[in-house]
Amino acid sequence: MRSFQFETPPRIICEQGAALKLADLLQAGGQRRAFVVTDPGLVRAGLVDAPVAAMRQAGLHVSVYDRVLADPPEHVVLEAAAAAREDRAECVIGLGGGSSLDTAKLVALLAARPQDLADIYGPQRAAGPRLPLIQVPTTAGTGSEATPTSVVSTPDHQKRGVISSLLFPDVAVLDARLTAALPPAPTAMTGIDAMVHAIEAYTTRHKKNPMSDLLAVRALQLLHTHLERAIRQGDDLESREAMLLGSLLAGMAFANAPVAAIHALAHPLGSHFHVPHGLANALVMVPILKFNLPAAQACYAELGRALDPALRDAGDERAAQAFIGMMDRHVSSAPIPRRLREVGVSQDDLPVLAEAAMTVDRLLINNPRDLTRDDAFALYSDVF
Missing domain, CATH: 1.20.1090.10 (Dehydroquinate synthase-like - alpha domain)
Structure with missing residues (x-):
């Protein structure tokens, strides 16, 4: 048997309707201010409204960043991280496809510990700490909710990856209802x-x-x-x-x-x-x-x-x-x-x-x- 190491998120929740119970996860961790990272298509489709409303009804402060682009460019990641710092976010929630989840990972990191993206591309170069991170996929494909990698598009048309154990989320939430409307x-x-x-x-x-x-x-x-x-x-x-x-x-x-x-x-x-x-x-x-x-x-x-x-x-x-x-x-x-x-x-x-x-x-x-x-x-x- 060869030697190996294995890492994965510490908690996985697979339950229909689980996206409406995110407030329970935040409150259990003592967080009152959530920063949701998503994209405009999901907002237009109405998939963001119910989870956000449920958190607000529980008395939480929730801000939504909805300008994530496919293959997220560096400027979007930096803009979102700055917005999270400005909002005094205590927890980051990625809600969407792989681009939103990858962006959320770096927002959780950079909002807590600002650092140049160019310095952390590659394996295990990022420095912590980061904010608590919950990932809620709305597509069944990227698996980003279970990986330590965030892929970013650079201005010179490269796709670069930040790969760090820090990017494993605290919780991955699988709610099939969020994927039912996917064409x-x-x-x-x-x-x-x-x-x-x-x-x-x-x-x-x-x-x-x-x-x-x-x-x-x-x-x-x-x-x-x-x-x-x-x-x-x-x-x-x-x-x-x-x-x-x-x-x-x-x-x-x-x-x-x-x-x-x-x-x-x-x-x-x-x-x-x-x-x-x-x-x-x-x-x-x-x-x-x-x-x-x-x-x-x-x-x-x-x-x-x-x-x-x-x-x-x-x-x-x-x-x-x-x-x-x-x-x-x-x-x-x-x-x-x-x-x-x-x-x-x-x-x-x-x-x-x-x-x-x-x-x-x-x-x-x-x-x-x-x-x-x-x-x-x-x-x-x-x-x-």
Whole structure:
């Protein structure tokens, strides 16, 4: 048994309606002033009103910062942190998708301990303390409520990560009712994103461990089983809750066994073309699974058998190919674009994307198979 370390949020609440009980968590911790970090789309959709009203009815002071942008740029993070300091926030609540949750992590940190973002990009460079942090996801995809990472877009079109144990939230709250209104396309994108987290955690070259393996397999089983129904029947709360739990478990897995080339090639699509992160992963996932097959066949076979009992006695080659086929069907049947040209990428952009992907070496080193710039160009070309 290899030695390993495993970290995760200390408390997880999975309960329909839990977002209306946030006041109980704050009062138990002695906090009276909450700072909610969210985005304008959720405010327009009315998803923020009820949780905020419930906290205010409990006598808490609640301020709402609702200007989070997708792939949050540095200036948004700094603006939100300044607003939290000005408001004398005692607790930060991230309410939304991955961008809101990632922003909330840094608001909790920077509001309590101001520091330059440029100084804390990378692993374990941030300094504490931070404010208490509660994360409430409204999509089942990023798993940010279970990870120590906050990804920020820099002015030079890079996506940089602050990675610190300080960023694990105190409480992750899974309330399926908050995801019931998510339209089919974002449901598909975020669900596939969560699948990628589980797959890459299971096949990562570094820090793969028994705990992350167990979580990744169970996450993939939940996501594989429930994604199609969540897309077709958004109000099916059983499937929505299973998707949220699968996303959380995948987040717990990849927080400890890091992701690899799928994410590395997805990042430039987000930073250069503002392609939603889940969609970017979906666009490049299957070609990279095929590329990795010579090095990851045994792992893919294990995942295939975990998803389909009929493969229990199949050889590795057959089970691995069947697994890739399952993932391909999830992408091909989803109501999302399937080609780079459909999201604004031109043929001339492919070399730029390939060069940009090679700068994400912190993820490429985790890939089960070495990947060159020419490989990246070929993979982008495959889905152009």
